[in-house]
Amino acid sequence: MEKRTVFGADASAGSHLLCSPVAFEPSRSPFVKERIDVLYQGDSVSAIARQLPGLQLSGSTFKVIFVKKNDLEPPHNIEYAGQRAIERELGASIAGTADVHKPDHTFGVVTVGGRWYFGRYRKAEPVWLHHMKKPHSYSIALPTRIARAIVNIAVPDPQAAIRAIDPCCGIGTVLVEALSMGIAITGRDINPLAVRGARANIASFGLTGEVALGSIADIEASYDAAIVDMPYNRVTRISPEEQLSILHHTRRIANKAVIVTTGDIDEQVTGAGFAIRDRCAVRKGAFSRHILICT
Numbered sequence: 001m002e003k004r005t006v007f008g009a010d011a012s013a014g015s016h017l018l019c020s021p022v023a024f025e026p027s028r029s030p031f032v033k034e035r036i037d038v039l040y041q042g043d044s045v046s047a048i049a050r051q052l053p054g055l056q057l058s059g060s061t062f063k064v065i066f067v068k069k070n071d072l073e074p075p076h077n078i079e080y081a082g083q084r085a086i087e088r089e090l091g092a093s094i095a096g097t098a099d100v101h102k103p104d105h106t107f108g109v110v111t112v113g114g115r116w117y118f119g120r121y122r123k124a125e126p127v128w129l130h131h132m133k134k135p136h137s138y139s140i141a142l143p144t145r146i147a148r149a150i151v152n153i154a155v156p157d158p159q160a161a162i163r164a165i166d167p168c169c170g171i172g173t174v175l176v177e178a179l180s181m182g183i184a185i186t187g188r189d190i191n192p193l194a195v196r197g198a199r200a201n202i203a204s205f206g207l208t209g210e211v212a213l214g215s216i217a218d219i220e221a222s223y224d225a226a227i228v229d230m231p232y233n234r235v236t237r238i239s240p241e242e243q244l245s246i247l248h249h250t251r252r253i254a255n256k257a258v259i260v261t262t263g264d265i266d267e268q269v270t271g272a273g274f275a276i277r278d279r280c281a282v283r284k285g286a287f288s289r290h291i292l293i294c295t
Contacts, residue, residue, distance in 0.1 A: 001149075001153060001278055001279070001280040001291065001293070002029060002031065002149040002152050002153050003018070003031075004278065005152070005153045005156050005278070005293070006022060006024055006029075006152055006153075006156045007020045007022050007024070008020075008022075016069055017069060017070070017071060017110075017112050019112060019113075019117075023037070026122055026123070026124035027124045027125040027126075027127055028148070028152055028158075028181055029124070029148065029149060029152055030126070030128045030144075030145035030148055030149065031145075031149065032124055033069070033123070033124050034067065034069070034108070034121065034122065034123050034124060035121075035122045035124075036067065036108040036109075036110060036117060036118075036119040036120065036121055036122075037119045037120040037122070038117045038118070038119040039055070039107075039118055039119040039120065040052065040117075040118045040119070041115055041116060041117045041118070042115065042116055043114070043115060043116070044116060045086050045089060045090065045109070045116055046089075047116070048090060048109065048116050048118045049089055049090055049092075049093040050093075051118075052090060052093035052094050052118070053093060053094075053095060055094055055095070055096075056095075057094070057095065057096040057104075057105060059096070059097075060096065060097075060104035060105060061096065061097045061098065061099035061102075061103045061104045061105070062091070062094060062096050062097070062098060062099070062103050062104065062105040062106070062107060063087075063091070063098060063099060063100045063103040063105075063106055063107070064087045064090045064091045064094075064107045064108070064109060065087070065106060065107070065108045065109070065121055066078070066083035066084075066086050066087050066108075066109055066110075067108045067109065067110035067121070068083075069110070070110055070111045070112065071111070071112055071113065072111060086109060087109070090107075090109060090118065094107075105120065106120070106121045107119065107120060107121055108120075108121030127148075127180060128144045128145045128147075128148045128177065129144075130205075131144050131148075131173075131176050131177065131180070131205065132144045134171070134172075134173075134176070134201045134204065135200055135201060135204050136171050136197035136198075136200055136201050137171060138170060138171055141170055141171055141173050142173045142174065142229055142260065142289075144173060144177070146282055146289070147173045147174045147176075147177045148177040150174065150227060150258055150260065150291060151174060151177045151178045151181065151183065151227065153258050153291070153293060154225045154226075154227050154256070154258040155178070155181075155183050155225055158181050158182050158183050161184075162183065162184065162224045162225055163184050163185075163186075163223045163224050163225075164178060164183060164184065164185040164186070164223055164224065164225045164226065164227065165185065165186045165187075165188065165219070165223045165225075165226050165227075165253070165254065166178075166185060166186070166187050166188070166226070166227045166228070166229075167188045167189075167216040167219060167226060167228060167246075167249070167250065167253075168188075168189060168216065168228055168229055168230070168231055168246065169187035169188060169189050169194070169195075169198055169211060170189060170191075170194050170197075170198065170229065171194055171197040171198050171201055172187055172197065172198030172199070172201045172202055172211065173201075174187075174227050174229070175187045175198060175201075175202060175209055175211065176201055176202060176205060176207065178227075179202060179207040179208070179209045180205065180207060185209065185227075186209070186210045186211075186212070186223075187209065187210065187211035187212070188211065188212045188213075188214055188216065188219065189211070189213065190213070190214065190215050192213055195211050195212070195213045198211045199211050216246055216249045216250065216253075217245070217249055219249065219253050221253065222253055222254070222255075223253055223254045223255075224254070224255055224256065225254060225255070225256045225257070225258070226250050226253065226254035226256070226257045226258070227257070227258050227260075228246065228247075228250050228257055228258070228259050228260065229260040230243060230246065230259065230260060230261045230262075230265070231246075240268065243265060243268055244268045244271065244272060247259075247265075247268055247269055247271075247272035247274070248272045248273075250272070250274075251272045251273045251274055255295065256293070256294070256295050257274065257292075257293075257294045257295075258291065258292070258293055258294070259291070259292045259294055260289055260290070260291050260292075261289070261290050261292070262287070262288065262289060262290070263290075264290070266292075269292060269294055274294035274295065275294065275295055276292050276293070276294055277293045277294065277295055278292075278293040279291065279292045279293065
């Protein structure tokens with residue numbers, strides 16, 4: 001669902017590769033591993049090599065990486081020796097000094113759909129893994145990588161000046177992920193222990209964000225997007241009427257909502273005035289979380 005939301009409907013196929021005009025920062029998603037900003041393309045490696053003399057590096061160093069993710073099927077797979085040969089062929093065509101250890105520029109080459117693509121290579125940094133080491137946590141909190149993907153679903157473009165809110169923020173798992181991507185998000189919770197934990201978690205990563213103590217019913221401001229992980233379990237058990245109240249207030253304060261729930265609340269979601277635009281389920285054993293995009 002993150003893939004569909006960020007890149008569009010054409011991204012719904014199950015391929016591990018995606019050609020897109022969207023310049024998505026790979027470190028934003030735990031499911032994106034690398035990116036090539038395409039400079040040249042052709043029907044063969046040789047066709048790419050013929051274009052590379054035009055690449056201007058102004059005396060800086062470089063290296064070329066053969067990207068292992070591709071759509072080649074056996075027996076057309078390119079093994080280790082062939083990958084290194086392609087890197088050498090392309091590197092020999094670049095006017096510059098190769099440096100495999102600390103290059104000024106890293107370029108990648110990959111084949112997709114019978115064509116070859118060459119461009120600046122960017123590898124994702126697993127930021128979300130670092131955020132797993134929060135000083136405060138709940139066993140029922142959203143997994144960090146799922147929280148990061150949900151933030152991308154709620155705010156596909158962090159440069160779009162979107163104002164977001166997590167009105168049931170708990171210990172701030174979603175807030176940490178959003179703030180680390182530069183997204184303007186506010187947190188809120190009715191539990192003072194959770195609010196203190198969220199504030200401490202945010203500060204522990206050198207981030208700055210507002211976390212208020214109070215009910216969603218008290219919010220008067222309007223937001224472009226809301227992320228609502230509906231309270232559940234024996235500690236935070238709420239009635240269907242309370243769930244509906246949260247949904248009504250979410251509809252009141254936000255144009256779009258990403259709602260996370262452990263049960264079927266479709267009737268309540270539509271009863272609150274939302275339309276469900278997309279959905280998916282995340283399962284771990286017998287436990288499932290349902291993620292709904294609502295407008």
